[in-house]
Amino acid sequence: MSQWLMAGLLFTPLAWAALSLLLDFRWGRRLSWLGMLIQVLVSLALWFAVVEGGGFFYALGGWEAPLGIALRVDGLAVTFVLLTAAVATACGLHAGVYLDAGKPWQRYFWPLFWFLWAGLNGVWLGADLFNLYVGLELISLAAVGLVALGGDAAALRAALRYLFAALLGSLAYLLGVALVYGRFGTLSLAVVDELLVTGEPALTMALLLMLAGLALKTALFPMHFWLPPAHGIAKSPVSALLSGLVVKASFYIAARLWLELGDRLGGQWLAQFIGVLGAAAVLWGSWLAFRQPHLKQVVAYSSVAQIGYLFLLFPLTFAVAEPVSLLAQQGMTLQVISHALAKSAMFLAAGNLILSVRSKRVDALGGVSHYLPFSLFSFGLAGVSLMGLPPTGGFAAKWLLLQASLASGQWWWVAVLLLGGVLAAAYVFRIYRATFLEDSDSDEFYHPPRSLEVIPMVLALLALGLGLVAEPVLSVLALPFEVVAGVEAAQP
Structure with a gap:
């Protein structure tokens, strides 16, 4: 059964991308509805298969590495596969109604959407550095195309800036991969x-190059210059995909590299430096989000801030006791899932508000609370998770990170976690305040x-309920994996 599930996750999106190229927007939408249903069912089937039987390595087509492509299917991978199915399906359904089918270039949304989905599944399941690169490039190119679908000059400028940043990040990552291949x-x-032998200079340089490239693709401060224009100008369903899923893919690879190789190639100075960049992203991104005049730019700079929390994983897992490292890993995983759900909801709700008032400006939202309370409430619920208030997934994530900070003696990260929550409340309540200010009764x-x-x-x-089911979600993440199709098993 494994081969059918793998084919469903990797090849079905590629087939749907090719088919939707031949169709207009409306027929592509109908085809995509069927494809989204298939992806949700396959993702659920794989998730339950891993829950019942544990994870595994799988050789695609029966060809073992290095000739074939090996896939690593563990609790973390299937959780992200299922998260992708949930968020991408929501964004696809929203786009089917939100986008203007009368504009000819909108028909390319569906092929790009499916290429993006295939790349995401490839990253979550990839077991070697090059195939992770292939998945990451497919994601980047599809994401750039989706940003350009705005059709105007500003969208094209944002797409080109995104493209250049993505290519530079890919070049740095690929140089690191070449050094690893040359050594092993x-x-x-x-x-x-x-x-791996501890402290090899060439491999330390390889790790630095790969992490630098991935940090640029994830828009870590101060390399975030491409994210606000791309996320703020893109159509709202596209912004939700970019913020909810795309930036998580590059972070996922960076986290895997650090957790598997960082203890022998990294150093305390590097871990703390990356943590400082993450803390700066939290504070600077939140401040800029508070000051933005356009609604989607508020949400875009909020993404810069929320991404900063993810990079606290590096100092909280380096040279600490295993239980402390596990706390940090669990907290960071919940943060990724919570942010994907909350930020996607926030961008989609913001798109509805902009559609309603016919303006992107925050000060144009006055009175919309009377006429669009449902979208405004969704925006607020997502904001509660970003603030880290109970019982949201954001609260569970930050609680685990706070415990890891104190247990490792790195109390300064606690201040970042608390202050970031306060700043998130400031920019969310600013939006709410604007919606209750009315100029007229019409x-x-x-x-x-x-x-x-x-x-x-x-x-x-x-996102709100994630905190209530955090324990069973974390129990799935800890599942071991075994052997399938003759591939040597790894230990959890």
Whole structure:
């Protein structure tokens, strides 16, 4: 059964991308509805298979590495596969109604959407450095195309800036991969982990190059210059995909590299330096989000801030006791999931508000609370998770990170976690304040279809409820994996 599930996750999106190229927007939407249903069902089937039987390595097509492509299917991978199915399906359903089918270039949304989904699944399941690179490049190119679908000059400028940043990040990552291959003759993470000797200068340089490239792709401060224009100008369903899923892919690879190789190639100075950059992202991104005049730019700079929390993983897992490292890893995983759900909900809700008032400006939202309370409530629920208030997934994540900070003696990260929550409350409440300021009593607002309001509400409720089911989610993440199709098993 494993081969059918792998084919469903990797090849079905590619087939749907090719088919939707032949169709207009409306027929592509109908085809994509079927494809999204298949992806959700396959993702659920794989998730339950891992829950019942444990994870495994799988050789695609029966060809073992290095000739074939090895896939690593563990609890973390299937959780991200399922998260991708949930967020991408929500964004796809929203886009089917939100986007203007009359504009000819919008028909390319569906092929790019499916290429993006295939790349994401490839990253979550990839087991070697080169195939992770292939998945990452597919994601980047599809994301750049989606940003350009705005069609105007500003969208094209943002897409080009994104493209240049992505290519520079890819070049740095690929140079690091070349150094690893030159030393070991293999790109399998499991094999490199076994053969690695502590403190090799060339491999330390390889790790630095790969982390630098991935940090640029993840928009870590101060390399975040491309993210606000791309996320702020793109269509709202695209912004939700970019912030909810795309930036997580590069961080996922960086985290895997650090957790598997960082203890022998990194150093305390490097871990703390990356943590400082993450802390600066939290504070600077939150401050800029508070000052933005446009609603989607508020949400975009909020992404810069929330990404900063993720990079606290590096100092909280280096040279600490295993239970402390595990706390940090669990907290960071919950932060990724919570942020993906909450930020997708926030961008979709923001798109509804902009559609209603016909303006991108925050000061144009006055009075919309009377006519679009559902979208406004979704925006607020997502904001509660970003603030880290109970019982949200954001609270559970930050609670675990706070415990890891104190247990490792790195109390300064506690201040970052607390201050970041306060700043998140400031920019969320600023939006709420603007919606309750009224200039007149007339109803001059467009009322979007109810389906556009239901979708962000579902995502926001999932982010809210994540804190209540954090324990079973974390139990799945800890599942071991075994052997399938003759591939040597690794230990958890």
